[in-house]
Amino acid sequence: xxxVLHHQIHAASDHREVDYLSDGRGIRDWLYTVDHKRIxxxxxxxxxxxxxxxxxxxxxxRLELLYPGRTIMDAETYNRVFTLHGAVMVFLxxxxxxxxxxxxxxxxxxxGAKDVAFPKLNLAxxxxxxxxxxxxxxxxxxxxxxxxxxxYTPYSTSTNxxxxxxxxxxxxxxxxxxxxxxxxxxxxxxxxxxxxxxxxMPLFVWGIYSTSVIQVLATPVIxxxxxxxxxxxxxxxxxxDPRIGGDPVLFQHFFWFYxxxxxxxxxxxxxxxxxxxxxxxSHRTIFGYRGIAFSSVAIALVSFIVWGHHMFTxxxxxxxxxxxxxxxxxxxxxSGIKVFNWVATMxxxxxxxxxxxxxxxxxxxxxxxxxxxxxxxxxxxxxIHLHDTYFVVAHFHYVMMGGTVIAFLAGLHYxxxxxxxxxxxxxxxxxxxxxxxxxxxxxxxxxxxxGSRGMPRRYYNYLDQFQQLHMYSTFGSWILGAGxxxxxxxxxxSLRGPKNAPMxxxxxxxxEWQTQSPPITHNxxxxxxxxxxxxxYRNIPQGEA
Amino acid sequence: xxxxxxxxxxxGHAAELSPFQQHHFATAQQQNEAxxxxxxxxxxxxxxxxxxxxxxxxxxxxxxxEAWKSAHHHLQRxxxxxxxxxxxxxxxxxxxxxxxxxxxRRKQLIGNxxxxxxxxxxxxxxxxxxxxxxxxxxLLPFKAFYSYQGPQVPGEFHFFSFYxxxxxxxxxxxxxxxxxxxxxxxxxxxxxxxxxxxxPVDLIxxxxxxxxxxxxxxxxxxxLIS
Numbered sequence: 094x095x096x097v098l099h100h101q102i103h104a105a106s107d108h109r110e111v112d113y114l115s116d117g118r119g120i121r122d123w124l125y126t127v128d129h130k131r132i133x134x135x136x137x138x139x140x141x142x143x144x145x146x147x148x149x150x151x152x153x154x155r156l157e158l159l160y161p162g163r164t165i166m167d168a169e170t171y172n173r174v175f176t177l178h179g180a181v182m183v184f185l186x187x188x189x190x191x192x193x194x195x196x197x198x199x200x201x202x203x204x205g206a207k208d209v210a211f212p213k214l215n216l217a218x219x220x221x222x223x224x225x226x227x228x229x230x231x232x233x234x235x236x237x238x239x240x241x242x243x244x245y246t247p248y249s250t251s252t253n254x255x256x257x258x259x260x261x262x263x264x265x266x267x268x269x270x271x272x273x274x275x276x277x278x279x280x281x282x283x284x285x286x287x288x289x290x291x292x293x294m295p296l297f298v299w300g301i302y303s304t305s306v307i308q309v310l311a312t313p314v315i316x317x318x319x320x321x322x323x324x325x326x327x328x329x330x331x332x333x334d335p336r337i338g339g340d341p342v343l344f345q346h347f348f349w350f351y352x353x354x355x356x357x358x359x360x361x362x363x364x365x366x367x368x369x370x371x372x373x374x375s376h377r378t379i380f381g382y383r384g385i386a387f388s389s390v391a392i393a394l395v396s397f398i399v400w401g402h403h404m405f406t407x408x409x410x411x412x413x414x415x416x417x418x419x420x421x422x423x424x425x426x427x428s429g430i431k432v433f434n435w436v437a438t439m440x441x442x443x444x445x446x447x448x449x450x451x452x453x454x455x456x457x458x459x460x461x462x463x464x465x466x467x468x469x470x471x472x473x474x475x476x477i478h479l480h481d482t483y484f485v486v487a488h489f490h491y492v493m494m495g496g497t498v499i500a501f502l503a504g505l506h507y508x509x510x511x512x513x514x515x516x517x518x519x520x521x522x523x524x525x526x527x528x529x530x531x532x533x534x535x536x537x538x539x540x541x542x543x544g545s546r547g548m549p550r551r552y553y554n555y556l557d558q559f560q561q562l563h564m565y566s567t568f569g570s571w572i573l574g575a576g577x578x579x580x581x582x583x584x585x586x587s588l589r590g591p592k593n594a595p596m597x598x599x600x601x602x603x604x605e606w607q608t609q610s611p612p613i614t615h616n617x618x619x620x621x622x623x624x625x626x627x628x629x630y631r632n633i634p635q636g637e638a
Numbered sequence: 639x640x641x642x643x644x645x646x647x648x649x650g651h652a653a654e655l656s657p658f659q660q661h662h663f664a665t666a667q668q669q670n671e672a673x674x675x676x677x678x679x680x681x682x683x684x685x686x687x688x689x690x691x692x693x694x695x696x697x698x699x700x701x702x703x704e705a706w707k708s709a710h711h712h713l714q715r716x717x718x719x720x721x722x723x724x725x726x727x728x729x730x731x732x733x734x735x736x737x738x739x740x741x742x743r744r745k746q747l748i749g750n751x752x753x754x755x756x757x758x759x760x761x762x763x764x765x766x767x768x769x770x771x772x773x774x775x776x777l778l779p780f781k782a783f784y785s786y787q788g789p790q791v792p793g794e795f796h797f798f799s800f801y802x803x804x805x806x807x808x809x810x811x812x813x814x815x816x817x818x819x820x821x822x823x824x825x826x827x828x829x830x831x832x833x834x835x836x837x838p839v840d841l842i843x844x845x846x847x848x849x850x851x852x853x854x855x856x857x858x859x860x861x862l863i864s
Contacts, residue, residue: 208662
């Protein structure tokens with residue numbers, strides 16, 4: 094096996110075949126493509142663009158909060174800016190980020206397939222994403238929304254902002270998400286390479302599978318909720334608006350029935366990436382394969398029965414609160430299983446600290462903080478104090494950004510050579526990772542303190558006693574921003590160089606590393622046959638780059 | 639099902655030569671199975687989409703039981719019953735169409751598709767008469783449009799909001815179904831479907847049964863409250 098691989102690697106470095114990037118360079122070749130790799134790259138472009146927009150809004154928010162009172166914008170604008178930051182980051186960036194961009198590219202390769210099960214549906218889902226994004230941009234231009242990304246009634250049924258257009262944008266983006274989910278589930282069921290049973294699949298695939306299940310089961314509910322919200326605003330159904338006999342808390346139930354599972358749509362793919370990166374750079378078989386695989390599925394299932402923990406202070410019954418609190422603690426079990434398995438994988442491994450591994454280790458630290466602070470918020474008595482404070486903001490940024498975004502960056506650096514055939518500057522990547530890690534903690538660790546001292550979230554103005562901590566947080570956001578701009582610089586610079594990436598730069602064992610970087614249009618010359626389990630590093634050299 | 643399997647095996651070579659097999663599938667059977675998984679998942683999302691409305695219905699009904707009881711008397715249950723029968727017939731002919739496709743009987747396939755489409759159109763025509771009757775009485779959905787002046791219990795517009803939203807969403811599904819059925823019909827005339835490849839007929843069949851099933855729930859919930 095090793096000899097064959099070596100032979101292939103050398104053959105590939107001597108002679109590069111036409112890859113998917115060079116196979117048809119016209120604009121039409123891209124716009125009408127059904128190649129999962131090209132669709133993944135197009136998704137990646139728009140997702141990074143959304144991240145840039147959301148990130149600039151975040152920097153504006155932090156700058157405004159540098160001093161109490163007006164700093165750079167008025168209160169009305171501030172409300173719109175934080176709403177847009179949340180809506181863009183959640184619906185346009187995090188939810189599609191890992192599955193639609195990296196997943197689209199890597200999943201069929203990992204399975205040894207030529208494409209996803211429904212290539213045209215895949216392209217359709219990309220265009221639906223673009224349509225939804227356009228609607229949200231339209232909402233920004235036509236005056237913006239000031240409800241927060243949660244669109245809580247009764248405010249959202251009475252405010253003058255462009256709520257209906259934004260809601261329709263979310264509805265549309267939901268279809269994109271559903272189609273991607275359906276596509277991946279069918280692909281995983283039916284297009285695995287010969288010899289690849291369910292427990293020979295890479296763990297990334299298990300994570301994406303669990304994510305897809307949530308996407309299919311939860312997204313239709315937010316769809317119908319957004320339609321109901323739009324109709325309620327426009328004509329008055331009498332379902333959410335208390336003035337005409339509706340129940341605003343019902344909206345919260347509908348909203349969180351989707352949006353809590355959506356939190357796991359965001360984090361499960363992140364965990365999936367970490368499960369690939371850690372064994373590769375520890376050069377050691379993953380510890381507890383089945384534990385990680387089943388804990389993904391367990392998280393997906395539990396995610397549907399914990400939504401009530403967003404509503405402990407909404408006036409729902411004490412019994413329901415107690416039940417939701419208990420169920421929420423259950424999430425800690427599969428999450429803990431994963432963290433311990435990753436750490437156990439590193440134990441006595443031969444660790445190489447390449448950029449993806451640096452991000453993965455950052456993930457372990459940050460996600461653990463994010464996860465554990467979630468248990469504070471899941472406890473009824475403590476939540477009464479912390480509800481709607483900066484503690485909540487810090488908690489979900491540790492999970493969403495410290496977890497998912499950092500994992501996304503780990504995956505981006507891990508598969509960048511495979512996607513574009515180029516290596517990036519390793520030293521700059523390490524510096525960028527350090528800046529992001531330090532900047533992130535400076536920004537959000539302070540917010541735990543702010544929250545526990547009673548600083549409410551979403552407020553435009555605040556008491557003078559909070560100014561110092563707000564200032565540290567804002568400084569942190571600048572360090573964070575610098576890290577991202579540096580990353581954009583060296584990643585874009587790498588694209589100008591020649592295609593120099595070897596077939597398997599890191600010594601990975603999964604199937605995507607057994608084809609050229611970047612892959613040929615049909616992925617593999619012959620249908621790959623699985624000869625050993627994933628994460629069997631005994632015969633794999635430790636990477637060439 | 640066993641009949642179908644035998645036929646598939648019997649025409650193993652024909653299956654590999656089907657012009658509709660896409661390049662990334664190893665066999666036609668693999669393609670058919672993947673498509674079916676996709677369709678079933680889509681149907682799950684449809685159930686959840688309607689699920690939101692059913693939950694809203696349940697809560698609103700529990701909140702205004704008297705208004706709902708009084709409002710539902712405005713619906714003509716004979717027409718609702720007629721539409722139920724029409725859809726059940728169309729479901730039957732849909733099954734027959736799938737079976738005909740499996741057995742390579744093109745004429746039977748075309749005939750059954752026609753009956754299914756005609757039933758779907760009858761359903762919409764009946765629905766049109768029901769809607770226009772409500773329109774003339776001012777029994778319209780939502781606070782903004784409801785203008786009925788006759789004797790009523792407060793809160794009746796909630797019932798009509800849900801009546802129109804649920805039957806309206808269902809009606810859109812019937813319309814979409816008709817469009818796809820016409821496309822399948824066109825391909826049947828072209829002779830695209832054989833026992834080796836009839837996936838589109840199979841899939842629209844699954845969809846059509848779900849649309850019928852939703853109506854089976856809507857009919858008693860809306861027309862037969864008391």
